[in-house]
Every structure is written in structure tokens, then in C-alpha cells.
Amino acid sequence: MKENIAVLPLLFTKAIGLSAKMLYGFYRVGKTRMFPKHDFNYDHFKNLGLVYFKLTPACNLRCVMCGQFGDKGVMKDCIAEETKKTLPLEQWKKFIDEIAPQRPVTYIWGGEPFLYPDLFPLARYMVQKGLYVSVNTNGTLMERHAEEIVRDKWSTIFVSLDAFRDVNDSLRGAGAYDKVIAGFNAINREKKKQKSNYPVLGLVTVVTNRNYLDLANLAEASREYDIELHMINLGTYTNDSIVATQRQFMREKLDTDIDCLEGYNTGYNLGIDAQKFHEILQDIQNKNYGHPIITVPTLNPEKTHTYYAELETPVRNHCIVPWCQTNINYNGDVHFCADYPDYILGNITQQPFREIYNGERANKFRKTIHECEGGMFPGCLRCYQNMLFGKKIKGY
Ligand SMILES: C[S@@+](CC[C@H](N)C(=O)[O-])C[C@H]1O[C@@H](n2cnc3c(N)ncnc32)[C@H](O)[C@@H]1O
Numbered sequence: 147m148k149e150n151i152a153v154l155p156l157l158f159t160k161a162i163g164l165s166a167k168m169l170y171g172f173y174r175v176g177k178t179r180m181f182p183k184h185d186f187n188y189d190h191f192k193n194l195g196l197v198y199f200k201l202t203p204a205c206n207l208r209c210v211m212c213g214q215f216g217d218k219g220v221m222k223d224c225i226a227e228e229t230k231k232t233l234p235l236e237q238w239k240k241f242i243d244e245i246a247p248q249r250p251v252t253y254i255w256g257g258e259p260f261l262y263p264d265l266f267p268l269a270r271y272m273v274q275k276g277l278y279v280s281v282n283t284n285g286t287l288m289e290r291h292a293e294e295i296v297r298d299k300w301s302t303i304f305v306s307l308d309a310f311r312d313v314n315d316s317l318r319g320a321g322a323y324d325k326v327i328a329g330f331n332a333i334n335r336e337k338k339k340q341k342s343n344y345p346v347l348g349l350v351t352v353v354t355n356r357n358y359l360d361l362a363n364l365a366e367a368s369r370e371y372d373i374e375l376h377m378i379n380l381g382t383y384t385n386d387s388i389v390a391t392q393r394q395f396m397r398e399k400l401d402t403d404i405d406c407l408e409g410y411n412t413g414y415n416l417g418i419d420a421q422k423f424h425e426i427l428q429d430i431q432n433k434n435y436g437h438p439i440i441t442v443p444t445l446n447p448e449k450t451h452t453y454y455a456e457l458e459t460p461v462r463n464h465c466i467v468p469w470c471q472t473n474i475n476y477n478g479d480v481h482f483c484a485d486y487p488d489y490i491l492g493n494i495t496q497q498p499f500r501e502i503y504n505g506e507r508a509n510k511f512r513k514t515i516h517e518c519e520g521g522m523f524p525g526c527l528r529c530y531q532n533m534l535f536g537k538k539i540k541g542y
């Protein structure tokens with residue numbers, strides 16, 4: 147697979163502002179590697195480079211591979227009850243006031259963030275505070291809000307599409323594809339009308355055994371979307387044995403019962419023909435669709451089979467998330483791991499974030515992961531954050 151760095155020149159010509167901010171964000175996160183991981187009196191708040199806002203537990207789709215609402219989704223049966231716990235706008239604003247001076251990159255997601263009733267005033271406030279605001283959405287509710295999104299100058303929208311129309315809709319639900327395209331068109335119309343380059347539009351695709359053969363069709367169709375970036379995520383997967391090992395580990399070391407990892411035990415990694423997938427990717431990467439295409443992670447093509455068929459084999463290690471990132475859940479709970487909100491560090495409705503981030507529970511987590519072989523827990527083998535920011539293992 148092409149290294150993602152190879153797309154930077156094209157990205158720069160498409161969106162110089164995004165590239166500069168992205169580079170700055172990655173620099174902030176990357177420099178965390180240099181810090182001594184064992185200094186637990188350090189003010190880690192100073193290194194905060196990326197903050198995930200999981201605004202809502204609600205979603206209007208049921209994508210099959212989704213760890214929250216898919217076949218194995220851990221949120222499926224409790225959404226109504228959990229939705230009552232979402233934070234009010236004022237509480238989020240208070241949190242933003244606290245973190246804004248650190249200038250972290252922010253990433254709004256969910257559930258489906260367009261279902262959070264105050265998404266627009268919140269994003270507006272974040273932009274006013276000078277934050278780089280990116281929103282990850284299924285894109286089905288974007289069209290009707292296009293005027294406001296462009297006017298409010300959101301930095302980036304990452305929209306999920308997993309294949310061309312029929313295959314996408316077989317995974318994400320009937321009509322999803324056409325709604326996303328209508329959303330892209332509406333945003334691009336507004337950008338022209340308001341003479342704005344923002345938001346930068348990105349497409350995100352998760353690879354499963356149900357869509358990998360259709361990726362070329364999606365890439366071909368994407369010529370018409372007028373987007374700035376296409377990110378192909380190789381997918382988060384686990385299996386029974388990894389879940390069991392992680393469960394025991396977290397109980398013993400951090401006195402925590404885990405629920406969330408099981409959501410990614412979907413089996414949608416099984417049967418992916420690595421050779422064929424590599425050929426498809428190579429073909430896509432050799433063409434020019436008018437926007438850069440990156441994969442997360444980038445893998446040595448010979449290791450593609452390992453990624454999908456040998457989940458016990460690490461491809462990245464030395465997680466840096468606890469030293470520079472955080473995820474705030476819809477109810478105010480603070481976590482390190484965005485996809486696995488099991489270990490709670492504290493809650494922003496009860497304590498200043500800085501105290502939580504430097505607190506005893508946070509440091510216990512840091513110490514435990516630091517002492518693990520390879521600097522990561524046994525369950526983190528295909529964790530998305532580790533695929534993005536973990537240390538590349540030689541040969542992979
Ligand atoms: C959980 S969704 C939340 C935001 C929004 N609802 C959406 O679909 O974009 C966040 C991202 O995770 C991706 N995702 C879903 N299931 C996944 C899986 N099993 N592995 C990796 N990413 C996954 C989605 O496609 C989306 O890009």
C-alpha cells in the first residue's frame with residue numbers, strides 16, 4: 147500500500163488550510179512519543195492534541211459492522227434509556243472553555259451527531275473559540291443543513307460510505323447512498339454560493355468482506371462527489387479469544403468489566419482474499435480520482451492476510467492515546483479509548499477536565515499500559531486509534 151505521506155502534495159493543492167492544521171495536530175500528537183511515559187506527575191493536559199466528542203448514543207441507521215448498533219452492537223438495546231443522559235449544550239460549552247487554550251483538534255461523532263439537538267450551536271461555539279472542528283457523520287441528514295454548515299465554517303466533515311449504491315445500502319440501509327450524495331451536492335452548492343472552502347469534505351470507508359470487492363466502483367463514483375479526501379479504514383476486528391483475554395486482563399489489572407470490544411467481534415474480516423484486496427487497492431491508488439486516497443493503517447501488502455486472518459498478530463503497538471487524547475462520552479464520562487468506553491477516568495459534570503486527565507485513575511491506566519509488552523493491552527490489536535497513531539511494527 148502506498149504510504150499516506152505520498153498523498154500530501156495533492157492534499158496541499160486541494161486544501162492547504164486543512165493540511166496545515168492536520169499536520170499541526172499530528173505533530174502535537176506525535177511529539178508525545180518523546181515524553182517519558184513513566185513520569186506520572188507530569189501535567190498531561192499540556193499535551194492534549196485530539197479530543198473526541200461522542201455527542202449522542204442515538205443513531206438513525208443500523209450498519210451491520212458497527213460496534214455500537216450493528217450485528218454485535220453493544221448499544222442496540224439501550225439507546226432510549228441512554229439518550230436521556232446526553233449533556234446539555236451549556237455543559238459542553240464549559241468543557242470547551244477549559245480545553246480551547248490547548249488548541250486540540252476536535253472530532254465530533256456518535257452515534258449519529260446530527261441527532262444531537264444542539265449540534266449547530268455547539269459547532270458554532272467551537273469554531274468561535276478557534277478550534278479545528280471535524281464532524282464524522284453517516285451523512286443522511288446533511289442535505290437540509292447545508293446552508294448552516296457552510297455559514298458556520300465547520301472545518302471538515304468525514305462522511306461514511308462503504309461502497310457504491312446497492313452494496314452500500316445493503317450494509318447501511320436502503321436509501322443511505324442517495325441521501326449522502328444529495329448532502330455532498332448541497333454542501334458543494336453552498337460552498338460556491340457562499341464563496342467558502344469550508345468544510346473540507348472527506349469520505350470514510352470501512353473495509354469488510356461484504357464491500358471490499360466493490361471499492362473500485364466506489365472510487366470511480368467518487369470522481370463526481372467533489373470531495374477533498376477519501377480515507378479507507380481497514381476495519382476494527384476481534385475474536386472470541388482476544389475478547390476473553392482482554393476481559394480477564396482488565397478485570398485483574400484495572401478492576402473493570404469490559405462490554406465494548408465484543409461489538410467488533412463481527413466476523414466481517416473473515417474470507418477477505420488478501421491478494422485480490424491488495425490488487426484492488428493498488429489499482430485505486432494508481433489512478434487519479436481528483437482527490438487523495440489514504441488507508442488506515444498503511445500495511446505492507448504481504449501482511450494484508452495477517453491483518454484480516456491472524457487477529458492475534460500485532461501490526462501496530464505502543465499506544466500513545468493516554469498521553470495526548472481523550473474521548474468524552476455523551477453523558478460526560480471521560481475515557482481514553484473512543485471505541486471502548488469501559489474504563490471511566492471521571493466525569494466532566496463533576497470535576498474539571500484537567501484534574502481528571504491528571505488524576506489517579508488516568509495515571510493508573512497509563513502505568514498499566516506502559517508496563518504491558520509492546521506498550522498496549524492484549525485487546526487492542528486492531529483498535530482504530532492504535533492503527534492511526536500506534537508505532538508501526540517492522541515489516542508491517
Ligand atoms: C460509529 S460511526 C459514528 C459516526 C456516524 N454515525 C458514521 O457512521 O459516520 C464512526 C465511524 O466508525 C466507522 N465504523 C463502523 N463500524 C466499524 C468497524 N467495525 N470498524 C471500523 N470502523 C467502523 C463508521 O463507518 C464511521 O466512519
Ligand code: SF4
Binds near residue numbers: 216258284
Ligand atoms: S451510522 Fe454510524 S453509528 Fe450509526 S450504525 Fe452506522 S456506523 Fe454505527
